[in-house]
Amino acid sequence: MSSVFELGYRYLIPSLKRRLAELMSSEFKMSEVEIAKKLKITPSAVSRYLSRERGVAVEVNRFPDIDGEVMALARDLATQDLDWLTIETRLLKISLLAMSRKYLCEFHHKLQPIIDPARCRICPELFSTQFIKT
Numbered sequence: 631m632s633s634v635f636e637l638g639y640r641y642l643i644p645s646l647k648r649r650l651a652e653l654m655s656s657e658f659k660m661s662e663v664e665i666a667k668k669l670k671i672t673p674s675a676v677s678r679y680l681s682r683e684r685g686v687a688v689e690v691n692r693f694p695d696i697d698g699e700v701m702a703l704a705r706d707l708a709t710q711d712l713d714w715l716t717i718e719t720r721l722l723k724i725s726l727l728a729m730s731r732k733y734l735c736e737f738h739h740k741l742q743p744i745i746d747p748a749r750c751r752i753c754p755e756l757f758s759t760q761f762i763k764t
Contacts, residue, residue: 632741634635634753637734641687642725650721651676651698653728660708668707670714693733699724730757 632640647669654660654668659759662680666673678684686693691697703720728734732754 632738634729634734634738634756637738637741638725638729640727641737642734643721644679645688645690646685646687646696646721646724647671648679648682649690649697649700650704650707651679652708653701654708655680657701658704658708668712669717688727688734688737693728693731695731696724696733699727726757731755 649723650669651665654665655662660668662673662676666676669676675684690700703717703724707717730753732747735745735750739745739747
């Protein structure tokens with residue numbers, strides 16, 4: 631059985647990173663090498679995100695509020711030199727926000743049919759937005 635934490639680290643975080651790389655490339659005209667330096671990852675990882683070989687499980691842009699948070703992070707990365715801890719913290723806060731709003735419930739149900747999105751309250755209770763300040 632996949633826990634909500636596994637759902638986050640296996641599917642959501644890579645999808646957020648893919649979307650972040652896409653925005654940094656398309657909106658801020660950054661090269662793969664520049665994106666890699668800013669995100670503190672390898673150029674190869676950036677290439678895999680941009681070619682949609684990685685991070686395709688969740689279409690982050692389907693959720694305007696989450697996509698807006700990713701855009702804000704992309705903008706900050708394009709204009710500032712953020713350290714790894716700041717980047718990681720912001721990505722995790724964005725993922726908690728998405729989970730608290732039940733955006734991954736249908737996806738979780740596809741992975742595990744025993745999950746009933748209409749009844750399950752795990753993510754909203756665990757990841758309540760009252761604890762998340764993005």
